[in-house]
Amino acid sequence: MQTPAAHTHDLAMSLRVAYLALHRRTDAALTGCDVTADQFVVLSALARGDALTQRELVDRTSSDPSTLRAMLVLLEAKGLVERQPHPSDRRARSVRLSRRGRREIERMWAATEPVRAHLAHAAAPLEVTSLVAVLANVASAMGRQPIAPDASSGRSPPPDEGPTSSKGT
Amino acid sequence: MQTPAAHTHDLAMSLRVAYLALHRRTDAALTGCDVTADQFVVLSALARGDALTQRELVDRTSSDPSTLRAMLVLLEAKGLVERQPHPSDRRARSVRLSRRGRREIERMWAATEPVRAHLAHAAAPLEVTSLVAVLANVASAMGRQPIAPDASSGRSPPPDEGPTSSKGT
DNA sequence: TATTGTTATACTCTATAACTATA
DNA sequence: TATAGTTATAGAGTATAACAATA
Numbered sequence: 356m357q358t359p360a361a362h363t364h365d366l367a368m369s370l371r372v373a374y375l376a377l378h379r380r381t382d383a384a385l386t387g388c389d390v391t392a393d394q395f396v397v398l399s400a401l402a403r404g405d406a407l408t409q410r411e412l413v414d415r416t417s418s419d420p421s422t423l424r425a426m427l428v429l430l431e432a433k434g435l436v437e438r439q440p441h442p443s444d445r446r447a448r449s450v451r452l453s454r455r456g457r458r459e460i461e462r463m464w465a466a467t468e469p470v471r472a473h474l475a476h477a478a479a480p481l482e483v484t485s486l487v488a489v490l491a492n493v494a495s496a497m498g499r500q501p502i503a504p505d506a507s508s509g510r511s512p513p514p515d516e517g518p519t520s521s522k523g524t
Numbered sequence: 525m526q527t528p529a530a531h532t533h534d535l536a537m538s539l540r541v542a543y544l545a546l547h548r549r550t551d552a553a554l555t556g557c558d559v560t561a562d563q564f565v566v567l568s569a570l571a572r573g574d575a576l577t578q579r580e581l582v583d584r585t586s587s588d589p590s591t592l593r594a595m596l597v598l599l600e601a602k603g604l605v606e607r608q609p610h611p612s613d614r615r616a617r618s619v620r621l622s623r624r625g626r627r628e629i630e631r632m633w634a635a636t637e638p639v640r641a642h643l644a645h646a647a648a649p650l651e652v653t654s655l656v657a658v659l660a661n662v663a664s665a666m667g668r669q670p671i672a673p674d675a676s677s678g679r680s681p682p683p684d685e686g687p688t689s690s691k692g693t
Numbered sequence: 694t695a696t697t698g699t700t701a702t703a704c705t706c707t708a709t710a711a712c713t714a715t716a
Numbered sequence: 717t718a719t720a721g722t723t724a725t726a727g728a729g730t731a732t733a734a735c736a737a738t739a
Binding site: 379382408409410420421424441444445446447448 | 719720721722723730
């Protein structure tokens with residue numbers, strides 16, 4: 356009877372395969388720019404808001420404070436970002452694109468544009484908006500689970516409601 | 525006018541955030557089993573087909589021959605998989621779960637079941653089937669692009685058609 | 694010649710724990 | 717007390733290139 360769990364495992368695997376493919380394509384597209392796909396994520400987060408604290412960057416890139424710092428050190432060494440003392444909070448650092456970073460990210464946008472075009476086309480059967488909503492829902496649901504394992508057998512604690520913006524579909 | 529590229533970047537970011545969240549949850553759920561989420565992917569690929577060559581595993585897990593080997597070495601050290609000479613192709617290795625691996629993966633399924641439950645619930649606004657189809661489309665489209673960068677300015681080569689199973693929507 | 698897999702190697706990302714400084 | 721960030725450290729995944737053995 357095709358247990359629903361099987362379908363859900365397919366969903367998880369699809370998510371994985373799709374993301375990894377996107378990640379590799381982005382990496383390949385960015386070779387000429389001398390940055391990784393993950394570094395591009397950080398840079399593009401900085402491209403909008405003028406200056407962000409590392410904490411804000413951690414939230415926006417869903418990465419780890421320690422991981423982010425390592426990435427920023429690399430990006431700083433490449434001369435793409437600057438970290439200055441935060442004006443009002445002396446614990447914090449104010450991170451922003453350098454002049455060169457602003458110039459380079461334009462090239463990165465151009466270099467990765469074909470990848471996004473493919474992505475949009477591939478997602479076409481579903482409205483991008485509803486797809487984004489669902490993926491955001493997934494991220495949110497994954498984020499709200501207790502981080503502790505709790506491998507207490509095959510219990511399936513019916514997940515409580517989420518943002519569930521039921522606009523798409 | 526909200527360039528469509530912006531939406532597509534949102535889609536890419538959503539995909540990233542959703543996957544990373546899933547990955548972390550799975551990792552957390554598996555701590556008691558002493559395997560990583562990526563290792564679980566390999567093991568679950570082995571759980572169905574009795575024995576696979578490393579080449580087949582590479583395809584099913586969308587990983588790299590060299591990467592996969594490193595993972596298999598780790599899994600072999602844990603006593604979860606066995607690699608034997610392939611009966612008919614003497615170049616190949618036949619990989620399968622060990623007895624202990626078969627026992628352990630049952631625990632892993634149980635431990636990760638809540639994660640899948642959350643995932644299914646979060647994806648509920650869209651039919652899982654159509655979502656899987658779209659994500660497969662994405663992976664396929666990403667896989668069919670030329671791997672060479674070609675950062676020739678902001679050209680947007682209109683992606684050619686794909687599997688585009690237009691059943692969802 | 695093409696394919697399967699190994700080896701050596703390197704780098705990036707990830708993450709934990711202990712720590713400093715500031716709020 | 718809580719938060720922002722650093723440091724040290726470790727490991728896992730990723731990937732390339734050169735290579736061996738076999739198909």
